[in-house]
Amino acid sequence: DTGVSQNPRHKITKRGQNVTFRCDPISEHNRLYWYRQTLGQGPEFLTYFQNEAQLEKSRLLSDRFSAERPKGSFSTLEIQRTEQGDSAMYLCASSPGAGSSYNSPLHFGNGTRLTVT
Amino acid sequence: RKEVEQDPGPFNVPEGATVAFNCTYSNSASQSFFWYRQDCRKEPKLLMSVYSSGNEDGRFTAQLNRASQYISLLIRDSKLSDSATYLCVVNPSGGYQKVTFGTGTKLQVIP
Numbered sequence: 478d479t480g481v482s483q484n485p486r487h488k489i490t491k492r493g494q495n496v497t498f499r500c501d502p503i504s505e506h507n508r509l510y511w512y513r514q515t516l517g518q519g520p521e522f523l524t525y526f527q528n529e530a531q532l533e534k535s536r537l538l539s540d541r542f543s544a545e546r547p548k549g550s551f552s553t554l555e556i557q558r559t560e561q562g563d564s565a566m567y568l569c570a571s572s573p574g575a576g577s578s579y580n581s582p583l584h585f586g587n588g589t590r591l592t593v594t
Numbered sequence: 595r596k597e598v599e600q601d602p603g604p605f606n607v608p609e610g611a612t613v614a615f616n617c618t619y620s621n622s623a624s625q626s627f628f629w630y631r632q633d634c635r636k637e638p639k640l641l642m643s644v645y646s647s648g649n650e651d652g653r654f655t656a657q658l659n660r661a662s663q664y665i666s667l668l669i670r671d672s673k674l675s676d677s678a679t680y681l682c683v684v685n686p687s688g689g690y691q692k693v694t695f696g697t698g699t700k701l702q703v704i705p
Contacts, residue, residue, distance in 0.1 A: 517602075518697055519598075519681050520638065521695075522694060568638075582640045585637040
């Protein structure tokens with residue numbers, strides 16, 4: 478399967494703990510996105526990478542959130558000092574990068590469902 | 595004004611009905627548009643791209659109105675399996691690609 482892969486699928490953690498999620502995009506895709514989705518809402522943009530460069534970060538993202546893509550391949554999203562409001566589905570998506578038209582759809586992974594107790 | 599707005603629904607329609615969803619966007623320079631489908635507790639999946647001249651894929655028709663800044667999705671002959679949430683997606687112009695999703699419109703097709 479060469480789709481977008483996310484790990485873990487589910488994560489339950491206690492308030493105040495740190496968590497880290499991983500995303501492996503489709504191998505030839507240069508762009509990688511992180512979204513957060515809560516029940517009844519559409520995916521909310523968190524951040525976006527072009528290769529290893531983090532080009533945009535949502536203003537809604539507090540400094541407890543950090544994302545990296547050190548070698549331009551897989552990415553990690555870390556949440557420090559988790560709060561109950563962080564409970565959500567965290568979705569990763571990728572799309573083709575340079576040389577592709579803007580009309581490139583996103584391909585999503587299965588997501589990581591975080592529950593903060 | 596939100597960047598992308600959709601009527602959340604739910605739209606409850608009988609099998610065989612035709613249903614249409616609209617989505618408005620605020621950035622007039624937006625370049626590309628998509629409709630995604632999302633089943634309960636699953637990831638969004640691409641349903642279809644939306645082209646300037648309008649496009650059709652089987653029972654699904656997508657249209658773009660740049661002057662009024664909205665896109666639409668028409669589903670003909672609704673099937674029970676069409677029950678899902680339909681997400682409107684907008685790509686901005688320029689070098690960045692902050693792809694923005696609407697909140698989604700929930701469709702329930704009833705027998």
